[in-house]
Amino acid sequence: MMHDRPKLVRAALAAAALWLLWASLFTVRETEFAFLTQFGRPVRSVAEAGLHFKWPVQNVTYFDRRLRIYNPRPSEFLTRDKKNIVVENYVAWRIDDPEKFVQSVGDAGAAELRLHDIIWSGLSAALGSQELDALVSPDPAAVRARQILDRLTEDSDRSALRQYGIRVVDVRIKRLNLPEQNKQSVYARMRAERERIARQYRAEGEEQALAIRADADRQREEILSAAYREAERTRGEGDAEATRVYGQAYARNPRLYRFLRTLESYKRVLDDKTTAILSSDSELLKVLMRGQSGAQ
């Protein structure tokens, strides 16, 4: 066949063209940087995702540009007022400058070691210049952890960016704790504090209860005495009215009243313990002694 030779050449040319196209195109995903090297020499980095061109002789290395969380091991720090505190923090970081990163650091593990050094020394200096109250205080306004950490983030970002091409997005404290050897005394203090509070609760309860009882007793006295006052006034009214009625009635015949009243009194006053010495001359016995003539 006459066609065979040119067909082969054409196929080879097409394959070569395809390879050339393949070698000079590369894609960059949203999650990464592309870093181009030419015979090991850095050429440029590509931050924009999508399809890009390069010379076929250039190599592409990819770096994750996503935000990462690095959790350094909890470390103990000393505050200005000489108190130990265990701080567990996290660092949110990402690669910002792949060229610098690849030259000075290389991979994520090495980056975390470098970050640990920067942040440990920064935190140590920051906490060493603060009282413990700036981190832990019952008054929320006194806690300045956020300001301290914002400044620390800014400082470590600056130095990490300059040295390693790493952007420190945030440094935050995840946990504050006390050193193990201090905990027993803290527990003892907590127990003592709780006991004090328990006693206080009981005492306050009693205080309130006594006040309630006293108040009830006072009200009772008030009610009863007011009732007494009212009752006595009512009785007095009764007595006064009776007196008025008696007076009106008896004033018409005081002699008869005195006589009747006296007789009535005798009936009550004189009883079997009474001994009466009666003169034979008395009104009652005159008749006994003298008969009819005594009645005159």
Added chain:
Amino acid sequence: MSTLDLGAPEAAAPASPPPVPPPRGRRRRYAWWAAGLWLATGLYLVPSDQQAVVTRFGAVVEPRALPGLHLAWPWPIDRVYRLKVRQLQRLAAGGDPADPVLGRADASRSQFLTGDQNLIHVRAVVQYSVAAPAPYLFASEDVAAVIRSAVESELARCLSGRGVDAVLTTEKAAIQDEVRAGAQRLLNEYGAGVALASVNLESVLPPAEAAGAFREVASARADAARIVNEALGYASSVLPRARGEARQLLESAAAYKQRKINEAAGDAARFQQVAAEYAKAAEVTGERLYQEAMVEILPKIRKLIVDAQGSLDLTIIRRGEPAPAAAPPAP
């Protein structure tokens, strides 16, 4: 070279001679089919509970494709990531106090320092959903770790500004709100594309070493409430009783008053009656009244009758104790 002729009309197909085994037209048809199928991979469906992100050569071209049927470039040019955006996802921050039997959890993982330097175990459960699909997919290496870190740091900050009593009792809801808002702010700063639906403090417990003392406080509080309730009970039993007694006093006084008035009226009426009759025969009536009274009185008492002229020997009074009531008068 056959593929280069794809665009040519198919008119020649039936005219080709029979000895050529695969006819040109059929090959072309296969090629059309293959091309059609390949293009069809660009069709994608987003279910109603999801949203999708489309990337072209790795770059986001459609950050939020809503439910429905969509068309994109075929594979491998475009890629479609579907996400259940509305579904709430959970994760735990902090943790339970160490289980002394199994010894599994590390106690310090969930231990936080409160503002008054008490240690406390807090476990929070976070519920979150996707706010922006593209950042959610591409902005962070491990979204869950980012969320957990943000929530734990806000939790630590909130707890370090409050006393342990506030944390255990009154401030729980406030802490939840504050942590949620603070962590959301951090996540927005990080561009994580996450919306926190809620942060719940699931368990807030004092450390085992001081748990007894904390229970004691709770029982002291209960005791105080009980004592106060007893006092309130006393008050509510004493006061009605006192009011009852007061009522009784008033009623008996009113009764006394009425009795006195009635008695006086009765006595007065009786006296007036008697006086009216007495006036008609004063001498006789007086004598009768006197005699009647004497008859009533004298039988009850001891009597000594002495002569009006005789002298009186007073010793008889004392001697007469057991003696008969009446002794003969001295002559």
